[in-house]
């Protein structure tokens with residue numbers, strides 16, 4: 418857990434922060450956050466409260482395969498004077514790698530986006546049933562309805578199965594649930610049908626957003642990056658709670674080489690794994706400005 422914090426970057430002159438504390442450009446951002454609209458535990462209102470406590474001036478909500486929480490998060494952030502960026506984190510694939518593509522500044526009412534997300538969500542719900550069937554075969558009599566009740570959202574995922582397994586007394590912790598059953602290549606793991614990364618990037622662009630590769634340090638598949646750039650990738654998440662400082666530095670260079678915007682966020686899921694991660698990655702607002710510049714260029718080019 419060594420996401421490079423802005424505090425470290427702020428000391429570097431090249432971070433380019435303006436000196437006036439009153440400037441709107443002087444804040445700190447977290448561009449990777451989840452709520453209970455996917456597999457986080459916080460409500461949008463609780464998350465906005467945490468963001469305020471940590472002194473964040475801009476946040477993005479990046480729930481998996483949904484934008485449902487965006488309207489409430491926008492209102493909660495407005496009430497606290499925090500800038501809100503509507504977003505999502507799409508599950509996609511490229512050559513056997515599961516890649517998460519973040520979509521920032523998208524129109525969370527865009528028709529085709531909502532239609533496609535409904536399809537992604539159906540895939541997630543079907544997968545939960547398959548995972549539970551696998552568990553049943555393994556002698557764990559979990560009921561899929563218990564998982565859906567815990568998830569209480571359109572985009573359920575393995576963490577909800579894990580929570581159900583803990584709640585029903587089949588294991589002690591979420592971590593144990595993943596290690597015993599749910600991780601890739603464990604006995605209840607079920608592959609998820611995914612769209613290609615190029616389709617995810619195109620969908621984000623169609624909805625007026627910018628496409629950013631999430632936590633590349635967790636994929637360890639840098640060889641995929643040129644193809645994503647070719648497909649229109651706009652940015653790469655350099656700062657992440659599970660990136661070491663060396664990884665962050667490495668991906669800053671990758672961003673520079675490919676002309677990508679460097680972004681960052683904590684990937685906080687609330688109280689899922691003990692301490693919430695919000696506050697562990699604080700991105701200088703300069704990066705948000707760079708995203709906005711990129712977006713303005715994209716919009717100008719499409720007209």
Ligand code: AMP
Nearest residue numbers: 456481573574575576591592595596686
């Ligand atoms: P899914 O989208 O259903 O494939 O679930 C993926 C989510 O599970 C990730 O976004 C993480 O939040 C979570 N996750 C992955 N591995 C683990 C783990 N070992 N322990 C707890 N949560 C995990």
Ligand code: ZN
Nearest residue numbers: 451456481686
């Ligand atoms: Zn998640």
Ligand code: FE
Nearest residue numbers: 506517631632
């Ligand atoms: Fe992710």
Ligand code: FE
Nearest residue numbers: 449451506684
């Ligand atoms: Fe995430």
